[in-house]
Amino acid sequence: MSTNLQPRLASPTQATRAFHRLRWRLTRNQVRFLLAGSRLRLIMIMICSAIFWAGLFGLFFEGFQFLGSFVKLSNEIIEYLFGMFFLSLLIMLVFSTGIILYTGLFSSREAEFLLTVPTSTDRIFAFKFIEAMAFSSWGFLLLGSPMMVAYGITVNAPWPFYFAFLAFLFAFVLIPGGLGAVGAILVANYLPRRRKTVVALGVGLCILVGLVLGYRLSRTPGDAMTQEWFDTLLRRLEFSQHPLLPSRWMSTGLIRAAQGNWPDGLFYLGITAAHAAMAYLVAAVVARDLYRQGYSRVQGGRSSRRRYGWYALDGLFHHLFFFVARPIRLLILKDLRTFRRDPAQWSQFLIFFGLLAFYFVNIRRFGYDVNSAYWRNLLSFLNLAVTALILSTFTSRFIFPLLSLEGRNFWVLGLLPVRRAQILWGKFAFAAGISLVATEVLVILSDLMLGLEPAMVALHIGMVAILCLGLSGISVGLGARLPNLKEDDPSKIAAGFGGTLNLLVSLVFIFLIVAALALPCHLYFAGQDPTMSGVAAVTNERFTRWLVLAAIASLVIGALGTIIPLKIGIKAFQKMEF
């Protein structure tokens, strides 16, 4: 038996101070690094954020003005709207903080290092909790602040209201943060091998509840914007006003503060802050008692080794695409295997495109198919644009980082008898193939449900093909031109400068393609619609000529949007040193 030594333990204050200094040094060095080397990136991020903020502010401001013309903006309708908004954010923050904390506490190499230093686990938790809160709630600030400023201006709120909002926000985000943290630690302890299932079930459940609620709200009886319609709508949203929900304290407190009713406003702020403190305290106690044990269990849980082998799907792929050169086929197959073995990729793909499919299937339930040709045309283009936008987020998140991730293992591919250009063409074929299958099915489904004419369906099929090829070309090309070979986390690669630029270029591309063809169709159908009296009718002959020109323009833009980024990417990739 060993003899007990008497180690001199660092005091809790010393450990806390050490963590504070670490945070300060990391932040300072990061800011210096950004200012010294990536000014363009910093400026782009700031400009994009400012545009996004201003856009949201305009949207909320117009929305409040519109609502203000029907109801008094301090009445219960606004309270219900805010209640729903904050409740949705609360649920999203529980998941996002939980997932970020799970990764930070149980899967990161930093956690392994921190767990070997002589400090209590609740201090390590506190350090990681602050980081997770900052990551998960910056979006809340970006989304919530324009709404609150727009509301404040609309109702002439006193100036302290804007500071009260910040205090409310700070207190509010701690509640879902604490809940998410407790959830993450409990999952690590009791379901260490089922973490992805838990997240998938949770997200699925929330989506299902959201869909049911959306469906019920869309079926609210009565004429829209009438008193009876509002009353029924509010009754269906009554659950969001439960007095025990933090979203209720937030919405009521902010509205009272905007009215200058400070006793009530501060009362709700006090309740929110007290519960925030409680949520953090509970999370810290759970972390103190269960974090280390959970870490051990998660590390143990990783060893359930699943064997992967040759699947019939791979054989089928070889048979179906026998005409593609074998090296490219093998490269596509490699990416395809990675895709289907990475739940983060296919689950996101499935959730977004599944939701769209669900909506398209229900188009007839909403009665959109019996609307006028003008409305059906407008809806069909909107559906197509939404499908393309979701595809662009997918290509930015998963296709853009492919080359960066490949670059780390390039020596493997570099030694194979394959040209570098072929590697890029393989990635392009993989991205375009998956995108085409998913989006064509969706857009055809939407058009059939809307009862469009075959010519319009054919036009949309062509547009989607151009969009898929273009978005894949942009992501693969820019991914090769602006790779981040140091990073092995695809989400961080996608969130970097290259990923942001890729998303912006993709958005511009979608806008050009959709606008070029949607505009003539829109004006033509608007001219045909008897309710659109202010729009001049476009003759069939003129419409056909215009459409042909627009189709040629789209084809040219599509070809340029596909080939130029790919050429740039191939050139950069061939020169790249690893």
Added chain:
Amino acid sequence: MIELQGVTRTFGAKRAVDQLDLHVGEGELFAFLGPNGAGKTTTIKMVCGLLNPTQGRVLVGGYPADSQEARQLVAYVPDQPYLYEKLTGREFLKFVAEMYGLERRHAMQRIDQLVDTFEMSEYVDELSENYSHGMKQRVVFASALVHDPKVLIIDEPLVGLDPRSGRIVKDLLVSQARAGIAVLMSTHLLGIAEELADTIGIIDHGRMLARGTLAEIRAQVEIHGPLEDLFLKLTGGDRPRALHSLLTEPVGKTVSIEPDQTD
């Protein structure tokens, strides 16, 4: 200083460590040898308090391995060094010194001394994201020694180090052991174990197959050749079979490269 009593660790159905008993005393340099997946890293992580044993007890200096007291005594150098990319090497060393509650002036002196010992002065004030693997490993070694640990645990000490850095680390391990520190290292490099270790433990499938000085193990196995022969004998087979067949059987098919597929 390090005591493992009947320790078992399972990962699902797999027993990574099976009824392991181990004792490493003050001033002892213990080398843990074993093939890949033998249970070396699992054992080391249990001694560091990162993994809990499924059965048995792990004590460091008489304290449970996952206690704060044990962590104050231990220094751990993993095979893959971890540094904060946006900290300089010196800032990282300061952070570790602060975590262990070292008095500021003493910490600065100690850090300067370690920077000198590990010959890091040229790069220690640059961000560690620019370091090579060997540079990072030297900073991590320095951070392990900044608080004068009583137990030093090292997973694969020479991975990624150039010969000069390797020499520094080897000298350091011996000097630390002679200064009374218990050193537990796992390695694949039999030469280091043979050169440095006071005691060698050979582990496979989570069980300790042999333990003692080199002479004692030779006597147990009744082979008086180099450590490599002892190791291969204990861990199954004198020469890996697959390699033997690969060397003796001809390759059946040649690979041709199409002219248009080459750069």
